Amino acid sequence: MNDVWTRIKALKAHKGQRIADLLNDEDRNARLVVETGPFLFDASKTAIDGAALDGLLDLAADVAARRDAMFEGGRINETEGRAVLHTALRARGTLMLDGEDIMTGLSETRDRMRAFADDVRSGAFKGQGGAITDVVNIGIGGSDLGPAMATRALGPYHDGPRCHFVSNVDGADWADTAKGLNPETTLVIVASKTFTTIETMTNARTAWDWMAGTVDDPGTQFAAVSSAQEKTAEWGIDASRVFGFEDWVGGRYSMWGPIGLPIMLAIGPDGFDEFLGGARDMDAHFCDAPLEGNMPVLLALVGMWHHQVLGYPTRAVLPYDDRLARLPAYLQQLEMESNGKGVSMAGEPLEGPAGPVVWGEPGTNGQHAFYQLIHQGRTPVPCEFMVAAEGHEPELDHHHKLLIANCLAQSEALLKGRSHAEARANIANRFSGAELERQAAHRVFEGNRPSTTLIYPKLTPAALGGMVALYEHRVFVEGAILGINSFDQWGVELGKELATSLGPLVEGGDAFAKDTSTRRLLERLASWR
C-alpha cells in the first residue's frame, strides 16, 4: 500500500469541520458508534465526517488480508522471521504451524499452569514456612506491565496470594518490595522471554540470595516463565515449575500465556479463563465484523485521523477507573514499542510519523493535574476516555455516579468550550473595561477538541480481556495500514549495548572513548560515590 501517505494527505481536505455541527448528522454519528460484547465505543466527538470516514476506511481496505495472515500463523514479523500468534494463547480449536498443531502444546502448558496455581492457592504447594502468602514477579517490559496492570485492575476478584512486581534494576524496587516479605512463604516467579534481560537477571539473583539467607533450597520456591527453557535449567529451577512459550509470542503481547501466571495466581484459573474469553470474543469481532462497524478498526482509524491526518503528536488514555491506573503504562509499551517506528517493512524511511506519544492517568486525578493543558494548551490532545456503568462497591455507588459525571463532563467541556462572550458574562459583575477583557481571555475554552469514550458495564476479567485485545488490534491495524513492523523493537537495542559498555566505566574504567558530556557526568558521579 505504497500510496498510503498520498491518501493520508488527501484526507487533510476534510479537516476544519466543527464537531458540534457534525454531531447533528445522525447518519454520520451512527457510523462512529460501535458496539460489541460488553463495549460501546463512541467516536462521534471527533471531527470525522462521513466523507473522511469513507477515506479512512479506504486506507484500511487491505488490513483484512494481513489480519488473516496473522491469525493463521503467517510470518508477518518479517525482520525476525516470526509468526505473530499471541491470539492463539486465547483461542480454541486447532492451529497448524509448520505442520504441527500448536494448540496441543498451548493447552498442555495452560493445564500445568492451572494445576500449579491451584496448588499454590490451596496451600498444597508450600514454602519452607508453609502455604505461600506472597508472590513476587520479577520481570520487566512485557514480562511485567501486563500482569502488573491486570492484577491491579482485577483487585475485586483477587482471592489468591498477594502479588508483587519487581521490575526496575534500581535496587530500591527490590528492597522496598522485600521489606514486608517472609522468604519462607514467598514464591518468586522469574519472568523473561529471553532469560537474558540484565535487569531481570540481576533482580532474580538478588531475590535468590535473599531467599538463600533463610530457605535451605531456594530453587524450590522459584518458578520461571520463559521461551528460553534451557537457560531456566541453569538456575536450578525444577522443570515442573518452568512454563514456556514460543518465540511467536511477542513480549508485550504475552500476558495471555504463562506471563499471566501472577494473574492466574491472584484471581484463580477460572477467572483467568474468563479474561481469555473476553479477549477471544474481541478477536472474533475483529475477524468477523466488516471494516465499518469493526471496533478495533474504528479505534485505529480515529487514531490515524488525529495523528497522521491532523498532526496531533500525542494521545491521552484517561480511564475513569482507578483500578486501570497501570493501563496507560501498559499501553505505552503496547503502542509505542509496536508502532514507534521510522521505516517501512521494506526499510524505507516513512513519509510521516507512525505511532504517537501515548500517555495518561486515571480520572478524576488527571483533572487536577494536567487537564489544564488539555483544555487550554495550544496543541490539541485527543482524549480516550473509558468508564464502567458500575463499580465493585455498591455501598459507594454515589462515588461511582460522580466518576461517570466527571468523565462525561470532560468530553462535553472539550467539545463545547466556552466563548469569550460567555467567559465575559460570567465575570462581568467583578471586572470592567480592559480588565474584563483580559480576565475573560484567560477563561476562554476553545472547545471543538476531540475525544472518544469507551463504556462497559463493569470491569470484570472478561471486560479487561476484551479491552486489552481491542487495543492490541488497534495497534495492529495502524501498523498494517502504515506498512511497518509492529512486532519488533530494534529501537531498544542501542541503549542496552551502550549500558554494557558503560558498566566498567561506572566502576572507574577509562572513559576516553566517550563524548565529553558523558565523560563529565561519569567523573562527577564517581567523585560523589
Ligand SMILES: O=P(O)(O)OC[C@H]1O[C@H](O)[C@H](O)[C@@H](O)[C@@H]1O
Ligand atoms: O521478557 P524479556 O526477554 O526479559 O524482555 C523484557 C522486555 O525487554 C526488551 O528490552 C523489550 O524492549 C521488551 O519488548 C521486552 O518485553
